[in-house]
Amino acid sequence: MKKNILIAGASGGIGKEFTKLYCDDPNVEKVIALSRKMNNIDNPKIQSIEVDYSREETFDNLNDILQLESISTIIIATGILHTDQIKPEKSIAGVDLVTLQKVFQVNVFGPTLLVKKLLPLIKKSKGIKIVFLSARVGSITDNSLGGWHSYRSSKSALNMMISNLSIELQRIDKAHVVIGVHPGTVQSQLSEPFLKNVKHSIFSPKESVGLLSKVISDIDQKDSGKCFDFSGKIIAP
Ligand SMILES: NC(=O)c1ccc[n+]([C@@H]2O[C@H](COP(=O)([O-])OP(=O)(O)OC[C@H]3O[C@@H](n4cnc5c(N)ncnc54)[C@H](OP(=O)(O)O)[C@@H]3O)[C@@H](O)[C@H]2O)c1
Structure with missing residues (x-):
């Protein structure tokens, strides 16, 4: 049977590359592309749906796809590190409620509510893979630098949500798999202001998605x- 795939954050650097990858896969029938703006990849397999985590009523735009027979993979590639108003904090002195709420809303609350909304479809499906774009900086074990308080702690919270x-x-179906992935440092709108300080390799979205699809x-x-x-290496929690 041909597969249906859902990608949240299909307008982003990594999400868009996943969308292209699955559109080119002959085993995939439908790619449901969630974004705040309509998707600009022109492909007959794509069904674009507007979902904005800051407007809860937009989750109702997903009601129709709950009628699908099944889904095989869900990729959640949404996330923020900075916006026009938000910068990652260098010190606890830079933390404020608006930033904490916004970063947790997009990085944790939105993805969690999305899975809740998709639950009827998940229950009908067998051996589904749900993949959350997390980040190495969410590892408490691996934290040697500190800083980026909202982003780091939101990814740690996301990792707990993945575990839960x-x-x-797996109580619904033993074959269901839920994982987090760290894509490496990837050229995108999210990483762009910080790339000049990076000493290790920087991936294009295509390179990163090529590696992640193998994982x-x-x-x-x-x-x-x-x-x-x-x-494919495990990141310690
Ligand atoms: N790039 C890296 O180096 C890197 C490293 C580690 C982890 N990651 C993780 O990888 C994921 C994807 O990052 P990326 O590099 O592809 O970033 P990106 O290009 O900025 O894409 C982020 C995506 O999140 C969506 N988004 C933002 N706010 C939203 C909201 N309120 N409601 C719904 N969607 C929202 C964006 O939609 P709009 O287009 O509408 O803004 C966009 O589709 C993130 O979770 C990030 O933390 C990235």
Whole structure:
């Protein structure tokens, strides 16, 4: 049977590349592309749906796709690090409520509510893979630099949500898999202001998605709840 795939953040650097990848896959029938603006990839497989995590009523735009027979993969590639109003904090002195709320809203609350909304479709499906774009900086074990308080802690919270969802969804179907992935440092609107200070390799979205798609195809139920980097190595929580 041909697969249906859902990608949240289909307008972003990484999300758009995943959208293209699945459109080119002959085993994929439909690519449901969620974004705040309509998608500009022209492909008959794409169904574009507007979902904005800051406007909860837009989750109702997903009601129709709950009628699908099944879904095989959900990629959640939404996230913010900075906006016109928000900069990642260098020190606790720079933390404020508006930034914390906004970063947690997009990086944790939105993805969680999205899975809740898709639950009827997840329950009908077998061996679904749900992949959240997390980040290495969300690892408490790996934290040697500090800073970026809102972003770092939102990704740690997302990792706990991944672990929790993994437990709950495997009670529905043992073959369901929920993981987080770190895409590497990737050229995108999110990373652009910080790339000049990066000493390690920087991936294009296409390179990163090429590596991540191998990680996604290699994982199975024993890997559920964990977080992997682009090379398939587990990132300690
Ligand atoms: N790039 C990197 O180096 C890097 C490294 C580690 C982890 N990551 C993670 O990878 C994921 C994707 O990052 P990216 O580099 O592709 O960033 P990006 O190009 O900025 O894409 C971010 C996506 O999130 C969407 N988004 C932002 N606010 C939203 C909201 N309120 N409601 C719904 N969608 C919203 C954006 O939609 P609009 O187009 O409408 O703004 C866009 O589709 C993020 O979770 C990020 O934390 C990236």
